[in-house]
Amino acid sequence: MAHQDALIAQDIEAYLRAQEQKSMLRFITCGSVDDGKSTLIGRLLFEAKLIYEDQLAALQADSKRVGTQGGDIDFALLVDGLAAEREQGITIDVAYRFFSTEKRKFIVADTPGHEQYTRNMATGASTADLAVVMIDARKGVLTQTRRHSLIVSMLGVRHVVLCVNKMDLVDYDPAVFHRIQNKYLSFAASLGFKDIAAVPVSALRGDNITERSEATPWHDGPVLMPYLETLSVDEEEQAAPFRMAVQLVNRPNLDFRGFAGRIGSGSIAPGAKVKALPSGKESTIDRIVTFEGDLEDAVAGQSVTLTLADEIDISRGDVICEAGAPVETSDQFKTTLLWMSEQEMLPGRSYAFKLGTATGLAQLAEPKYKINVNTGEHMAAATLNLNEIGVCNVALDREIAFEPYAQNRELGGFILIDRLTNETVGLGLIDFALRRATNIHRQALDIDKSDRAQLKGHKPLVLWFTGLSGSGKSTIANIVEKRLHKLGKHTYTLDGDNVRHGLNRDLGFTDADRVENIRRVGEVAKLMADAGLIVLVSFISPFRAEREMARSMVGDGEFWEVHVDTPLKVAEARDVKGLYAKARSGELKNFTGIDSPYEEPDSPEIRVNTVETSAEEAAEQILVKLRELGVLSG
């Protein structure tokens, strides 16, 4: 920008008109501080004159005080402000830096730190068009270079600049540069990059950063900044078929119904035939409405509001596509997951799911394998821990419109959220839809739940008894069932111990098995309720998330949580089956209340206290409720 000062001073209007034509590039820098990453970013900011005099004065002072470059300016200090915060234990996933030249505005995602590196890099790479991979010329291609490249490739970055840095420290030896370049090219051949440009640089001395360096007359490849300024990165998304995820329906009055969203790929014009998915309904674009007036066409990246010629039902989460080239829909996928939480992934647990503008619930199968990020090797895994990458099937509770991630980042990338802590626990990339989901269609049946309820003379219901071992769940459930049976109601009890002898005998007591245990019982209870029964489920079911999962499977009105609320010391004192004694002695592992947690329900439909109330009285309280709510009449 420095050389533009004259233009700015003489003709600011001309300068501003030229600035309006700038494009934008987002890139991520990969490498550690030792590779000179911060120095490079600092150098780019400096060259783009984004450093004001007051900052430069401070930088010079800091460089003298703490810098590593003798009397010279230490550019790394410009961007290393985050180090102090890291020491304070503040989580920094990505820091964003901005600079601009006369041709382009740049947004740099900088991922500091070694811990959390995989997760941070994935976050930065998710929005990057290009990755600058830093290599120290003295060290060459390292394990971390492979790891960084694998992650950016996985996240769909297709353009790479290989910066072989610190060339000054190897006397600008072309042999060193070419050896590193060749080694990297052969290793990266399988990573699907569209182009890899190698540049020999010294971030410290400024070689080949903005101008071709005299120290490397043998280099006939690109210079860093001019390359970043001119590389075309958005051709593919512009050329792909039209897709727009609907953010919201804009309905200011009865005469206007527009669908607002940002165009993910392709282009659109009035008159174009479009299809809304997952519904599959078709229509024609009527208008492209914006604040500036209607547009004649709109392209990927623009936020617009579309109106259609026909009144078809479209809502948030739907995708409007080119009718001739629609996206797929499915509810089951093979995916690549990166786990981002300190709480390990629990196969079977249902997590909140978000892709594009669609949301739902997702159940994760056990990983098929996990991937060693250093070697690319596949390893067996029962779960995924923080920063681990694995391949895993995912089942959703609804059908969504999607595209494989390799084709479309926006409609192929999703996040997983823990439903209780609301933490973002993982990211996923859709590889493809599973055929079984495409081929197994639900059969619509003529006799439904209400027909069955009419015949039985009562409504179906799942009474879910939860509480510690020895709290009295089974005793109370047993009394309730006897009383219902006497009244001529059709019932069935699913008891934890009994089910574990049969249906669930392959499951143990790890957290993952407990989740699967409840999932299966939830499904069975749902089928039985569908058959018209009053189902009594008596399971410790220690985790809120799984009880919520069972509730969402059965449906809200037909699921009653009964908390048999007995303090641990009372249950332990009773110790009917002698299990607490075993758990205390260490003979029995993962025992709820001792070395495995019990999460109390926040707001159960019924809470019975077995310290002040007898089992008979507790059962009576439940029956009174059932009568009040009309369950016992058809």
Added chain:
Amino acid sequence: MSLLTHLRRLEAESIHIIREVAAEAENPVMLYSIGKDSSVMLHLAMKAFYPARPPFPLLHVDTTWKFRDMITFRDQLAARLGLDLLVHINQDGVAQGVGPFTHGSATHTDIMKTEALKQALDKYKFDVAFGGARRDEEKSRAKERIFSFRTAQHRWDPKNQRPELWSLYNTRKHKGESIRAFPISNWTELDIWQYIYLEKIEMVPLYFAAERPVVERDGGLIMVDDDRIPLRDGEEPMLKKVRFRTLGCYPLTGAIESEADTLSKIIQETLLSSSSERQGRVIDHDQSASMEKKKQEGYF
């Protein structure tokens, strides 16, 4: 096929963020500070929902020490756009006579701005508040999320922020918790000015150079906006051609001498200037890392 320019990309991203909030929040509000960043954010909100109006009100936290021109501008703009404008003043602070001259800038800002904002958010039970902060404003902001989470006590818990992948935002929260959403995170100061120029966005006159009564104080120029400013010995308000690079409470905002009385001249001056933007703000100089601290306390 035309590729989008950087301003159009930034614009589209911001509109996307604003719409995501409108789609997922229960009771959103836009914090409106009358400054240039707020003006751009509001302009983007008008675009995001056109032909409808933004489905949320504006909230201005009035410390009672804002420049008079700002208040006039605010009221006229809200009326012209037909927007619901909420103005909140910390009445406890007013009752105690809190002000920058009597209590110092730190206490004044804490009570009349930070506390007042919390009061307003609690009073109206807003769950998401848009703010006009940018990542390039200050080193510590570079890592700030676009959706920033606050506890029920409005505290920013640095350990409890969520990774932001693609343009997918996890907006789930527990009852009482809230979110600050920053739709112009990725804009720089220059982007803001270029966009104002391109879109002809109306600005408070204080940004433009004009003859204004000022006194020189502690190396800066403070405008005598009303008679609440206690003049020190030897201080005599004098008319100087000045303008403001940022706007806040008048006693805390330094003016700069300038001839820039048009938008293009302001941009010219900004581009050729040799000091960074926040220099004019007294609040940043109080202590190092003060932004970070204020954020934890709920300033943003």
